[in-house]
Amino acid sequence: MEGHYIDPKAQVDPSAKIGFGVVIEEDVLIGSNVEIGHNVVIHRGVRVGSNSRVGSNTVLGKMPAASAISATTAANRDLPPLVIGENVTVGALCVIYRGAVLNQCVFVGDLVSIREDVTIGEMTVVGRGVTVENRVTIGKKVKIETEAYITALSTIGDYCFIAPEVTFTNDNFLGRTEERKKHFGGPTLLRGARIGGNATLLPGVQIGEDALVAAGSVVTRDVPAGVIVAGVPARLLRPVPTEQLLQNQAFYDR
Amino acid sequence: MEGHYIDPKAQVDPSAKIGFGVVIEEDVLIGSNVEIGHNVVIHRGVRVGSNSRVGSNTVLGKMPAASAISATTAANRDLPPLVIGENVTVGALCVIYRGAVLNQCVFVGDLVSIREDVTIGEMTVVGRGVTVENRVTIGKKVKIETEAYITALSTIGDYCFIAPEVTFTNDNFLGRTEERKKHFGGPTLLRGARIGGNATLLPGVQIGEDALVAAGSVVTRDVPAGVIVAGVPARLLRPVPTEQLLQNQAFYDR
Amino acid sequence: MEGHYIDPKAQVDPSAKIGFGVVIEEDVLIGSNVEIGHNVVIHRGVRVGSNSRVGSNTVLGKMPAASAISATTAANRDLPPLVIGENVTVGALCVIYRGAVLNQCVFVGDLVSIREDVTIGEMTVVGRGVTVENRVTIGKKVKIETEAYITALSTIGDYCFIAPEVTFTNDNFLGRTEERKKHFGGPTLLRGARIGGNATLLPGVQIGEDALVAAGSVVTRDVPAGVIVAGVPARLLRPVPTEQLLQNQAFYDR
Numbered sequence: 001m002e003g004h005y006i007d008p009k010a011q012v013d014p015s016a017k018i019g020f021g022v023v024i025e026e027d028v029l030i031g032s033n034v035e036i037g038h039n040v041v042i043h044r045g046v047r048v049g050s051n052s053r054v055g056s057n058t059v060l061g062k063m064p065a066a067s068a069i070s071a072t073t074a075a076n077r078d079l080p081p082l083v084i085g086e087n088v089t090v091g092a093l094c095v096i097y098r099g100a101v102l103n104q105c106v107f108v109g110d111l112v113s114i115r116e117d118v119t120i121g122e123m124t125v126v127g128r129g130v131t132v133e134n135r136v137t138i139g140k141k142v143k144i145e146t147e148a149y150i151t152a153l154s155t156i157g158d159y160c161f162i163a164p165e166v167t168f169t170n171d172n173f174l175g176r177t178e179e180r181k182k183h184f185g186g187p188t189l190l191r192g193a194r195i196g197g198n199a200t201l202l203p204g205v206q207i208g209e210d211a212l213v214a215a216g217s218v219v220t221r222d223v224p225a226g227v228i229v230a231g232v233p234a235r236l237l238r239p240v241p242t243e244q245l246l247q248n249q250a251f252y253d254r
Numbered sequence: 255m256e257g258h259y260i261d262p263k264a265q266v267d268p269s270a271k272i273g274f275g276v277v278i279e280e281d282v283l284i285g286s287n288v289e290i291g292h293n294v295v296i297h298r299g300v301r302v303g304s305n306s307r308v309g310s311n312t313v314l315g316k317m318p319a320a321s322a323i324s325a326t327t328a329a330n331r332d333l334p335p336l337v338i339g340e341n342v343t344v345g346a347l348c349v350i351y352r353g354a355v356l357n358q359c360v361f362v363g364d365l366v367s368i369r370e371d372v373t374i375g376e377m378t379v380v381g382r383g384v385t386v387e388n389r390v391t392i393g394k395k396v397k398i399e400t401e402a403y404i405t406a407l408s409t410i411g412d413y414c415f416i417a418p419e420v421t422f423t424n425d426n427f428l429g430r431t432e433e434r435k436k437h438f439g440g441p442t443l444l445r446g447a448r449i450g451g452n453a454t455l456l457p458g459v460q461i462g463e464d465a466l467v468a469a470g471s472v473v474t475r476d477v478p479a480g481v482i483v484a485g486v487p488a489r490l491l492r493p494v495p496t497e498q499l500l501q502n503q504a505f506y507d508r
Numbered sequence: 509m510e511g512h513y514i515d516p517k518a519q520v521d522p523s524a525k526i527g528f529g530v531v532i533e534e535d536v537l538i539g540s541n542v543e544i545g546h547n548v549v550i551h552r553g554v555r556v557g558s559n560s561r562v563g564s565n566t567v568l569g570k571m572p573a574a575s576a577i578s579a580t581t582a583a584n585r586d587l588p589p590l591v592i593g594e595n596v597t598v599g600a601l602c603v604i605y606r607g608a609v610l611n612q613c614v615f616v617g618d619l620v621s622i623r624e625d626v627t628i629g630e631m632t633v634v635g636r637g638v639t640v641e642n643r644v645t646i647g648k649k650v651k652i653e654t655e656a657y658i659t660a661l662s663t664i665g666d667y668c669f670i671a672p673e674v675t676f677t678n679d680n681f682l683g684r685t686e687e688r689k690k691h692f693g694g695p696t697l698l699r700g701a702r703i704g705g706n707a708t709l710l711p712g713v714q715i716g717e718d719a720l721v722a723a724g725s726v727v728t729r730d731v732p733a734g735v736i737v738a739g740v741p742a743r744l745l746r747p748v749p750t751e752q753l754l755q756n757q758a759f760y761d762r
Contacts, residue, residue: 039565055349065561065597095618111367129385149672169671169723194430244427246430307573343573347603383639400657415683452708
């Protein structure tokens, strides 16, 4: 297939398959056996590792454009290129920014946003329609399900599970006072923490190792390790059943 | 307009209007008076019925790409082609998978995802930004509003109404135990059931005929026919008013 | 870069940068120093003011396509063109309709939908993945955060703040009775009102000046000026702290 634009300063491995209407800007590096769908835009400097696939109409390596009144985005920074590791799958209609790193075997659904200063660990799944804002660290073998919202300045440990439509927040002052800028902070999920469907996490809460937040809960304070909390506001319910603990799962790497 | 790619093995009715930058792969069938926007990608085998319209930058007939750790998506299956009936409207920036069927007069908003093994009944509306995951059956004259999330293995009867930002869930074990794979299941909405804005439905709950879940509720158990439930967790409130029952609506087909 | 289509009846300022695969239809007006990304579709009549930027794969000036059973969208109306003011930023993968007006310095994230009969005041931010439905008025210096849902027939005053995943609703009858069409109405937020993450606002509620709805709340009745409400359903908690009042903010224009 033809009809794409490849900048002369881009390097595309001859084994890569490039769709129709694709735009590849300067200094892009495409590895062996990569498959790029149709109408994909790959901005300058992006690196795509071997055997990775990118869906149609996706935009890779976008530069951030700060709004005049953003409190967490610095404009005109010199970001490192977007790096997509080997065996990564990126869906259709996604936008992934310059300054993000997707490690090997990461899976990204369709219509996903991933911003700058984000690192995603190997074998993690970022579901359909998810937003990962800037300055977020995500571990390995994490599962973030459809339409979940990961706010700026969040940390998600290895093996965490975040159900559909979960909301993370990072500003207790809702845009008011200059003071607030000292207190910004998203939730921190320790290893193996799990968040149920459509739950809401308030700014800066810490969810303990292997803890579980029930669906629809609103978490207003820290949750200890290994317990289930539920409700609005979330209250302690009972311990997580032994058979659901991380150490008893087949996918846990000892 | 010119500048599109049509595979020689595709069949496009001469009355169809095809936008700029469109890619039509092999064995695609486009009926009479169809309108395809710009930069649309139509993967192999898709059928689009007469008088249907597809918005710009949409992707039709995508093959599923299972993540390494998905529990509900089987990779490398031989799916039937995506079938879009007559008089269907599909918005801009959508992705609809191979193995879905959209019956006549279905209306799909912009930025919608519809996955494989999904059937959508005639005259149903799938609103802007909605996700319909795999293995879902949706009846006729259903209305699914903006950003609602329909999880895998859900069933939605005729005439149901699902308000914006509703969350369906299907895994009570949140990704833990092998046992859970026997228990996966989304909600079942019987004929005419209605779900209010931003409500959350737990895995496997059944919402009775003409029942109503109030906005913001978390439904943890089955809801009987014809009643309103509300709260976290949802509790019985009162019967649905007679004038709101399905049998008293002008659009109900007797 | 080349490979785009510009209708002979469009007027593009020679200083504008137009990406690859862009489609510009008739009667479009593009001002000086505008930057248009790749694969952007600009439908007939759109006006883009000087120094504005549009991200890749975005669709501007789409005509509404009413579903057969929509209650708030009139088909085949003669809408005025989409007007994008000066110094506006529009993200990638957005769809903005004919009949919308974005005033100067508006910032629109990626994957945003904005429909017809919408006006957005200057310096307002419409976050990533937000939907603004038809017949909505939004003031100046408003911040609507990621994935919030602004339903049809809503009004948002100057300086309001709407956190991520907030849900507005406009139909207490959830699609039933003809009577309901007289009662449609989204929420009204008076000047400086703030809504916390994942909160739900019922149809027609009015949120008073400088009032604050806590995260995860479900608002079922009007909220007085200057107070915090919280819970399901939301109840009065306490006054908004003085230092958070609008009149005490640096960005407030006296």
